[in-house]
Amino acid sequence: MLILTRKIGECITIGEEIKVYVVDIRGKQVRLGIEAPTHAPIYRQEVYQKILEENRSASRVDLADFGKLIKGRE
Amino acid sequence: MKVPTSRFGTIDIPEDQVIYVPLGLIGFPNQKRYALLEHRKGSPFSWFQAVDDEDLAFVLIDPLLCEPDYQIQINSEDRKTLDLPDSCEGLQTMVTVNITPGDPLKITANLLGPVAINLPKKLAKQIVLHQSSYSTRHPIPIIKR
Numbered sequence: 693m694l695i696l697t698r699k700i701g702e703c704i705t706i707g708e709e710i711k712v713y714v715v716d717i718r719g720k721q722v723r724l725g726i727e728a729p730t731h732a733p734i735y736r737q738e739v740y741q742k743i744l745e746e747n748r749s750a751s752r753v754d755l756a757d758f759g760k761l762i763k764g765r766e
Numbered sequence: 767m768k769v770p771t772s773r774f775g776t777i778d779i780p781e782d783q784v785i786y787v788p789l790g791l792i793g794f795p796n797q798k799r800y801a802l803l804e805h806r807k808g809s810p811f812s813w814f815q816a817v818d819d820e821d822l823a824f825v826l827i828d829p830l831l832c833e834p835d836y837q838i839q840i841n842s843e844d845r846k847t848l849d850l851p852d853s854c855e856g857l858q859t860m861v862t863v864n865i866t867p868g869d870p871l872k873i874t875a876n877l878l879g880p881v882a883i884n885l886p887k888k889l890a891k892q893i894v895l896h897q898s899s900y901s902t903r904h905p906i907p908i909i910k911r
Contacts, residue, residue, distance in 0.1 A: 730843055730846055730847055731788075731789065733789060733843070733894075735894050735896075736896055739878065739894055739895075739896060740792065740894065742878065742879075742902050743792045743793075743876065743878060743879035743892070743894060743902060744792050744793040745902075746862070746864065746876045746878075746879065746902040746903070747791055747792050747793045747794065747824075747862065747876075747879070747892075748793050749864055750824055750825070750862040750863065750864040750876065751794070751822055751823070751824055753823075753824075753825055753863070753864065753865060755773040755774075757865065758825060758865065761865060761873060762805075762809075762811060762873070
């Protein structure tokens with residue numbers, strides 16, 4: 693992993709299209725400003741991870757099981 | 767077009783009904799074409815079947831059936847992807863449904879990562895709600911018609 697030291701107002705460029713600015717630092721929190729193209733969506737890692745795991749799990753629903761489970765719910 | 771699926775056999779979908787998901791769903795970035803199929807006629811459940819992966823399908827439901835006050839915010843990036851410059855007309859928000867492992871009587875909905883579908887333009891995107899207390903495992907109550 694590449695580790696860089698930056699000050700408030702400084703920036704990191706990733707590839708041609710992505711820029712990450714250090715906007716503010718307060719105690720243990722860092723505010724980042726991120727510019728990226730639409731095809732590179734930006735997520736908070738923990739939220740992204742939760743949805744990723746849920747998608748993987750939800751993609752394995754079995755048709756027969758599901759048919760039985762939703763009986764009475766339709 | 768004929769679409770082979772592992773759950774429903776080969777299904778026939780008009781090409782203009784195929785929904786394009788430019789970024790894919792999270793975790794499935796390579797699957798960009800889906801068909802939206804009613805589970806049964808009049809059912810609140812639909813299937814979101816990948817056109818190019820016969821095994822990949824999600825169950826979708828209208829989130830308002832799970833949470834009557836459900837609201838999401840669509841930001842400018844989402845609008846761009848969904849080709850919705852001015853209004854949200856024609857936008858249908860759906861959420862994926864899951865069976866809770868180990869407790870098959872409970873089914874849940876992912877309210878944190880809804881799938882927004884621009885029905886007239888056949889474009890969809892999974893929206894990530896960053897500032898939200900919604901859960902990826904929201905219990906689905908009995909649905910009354």
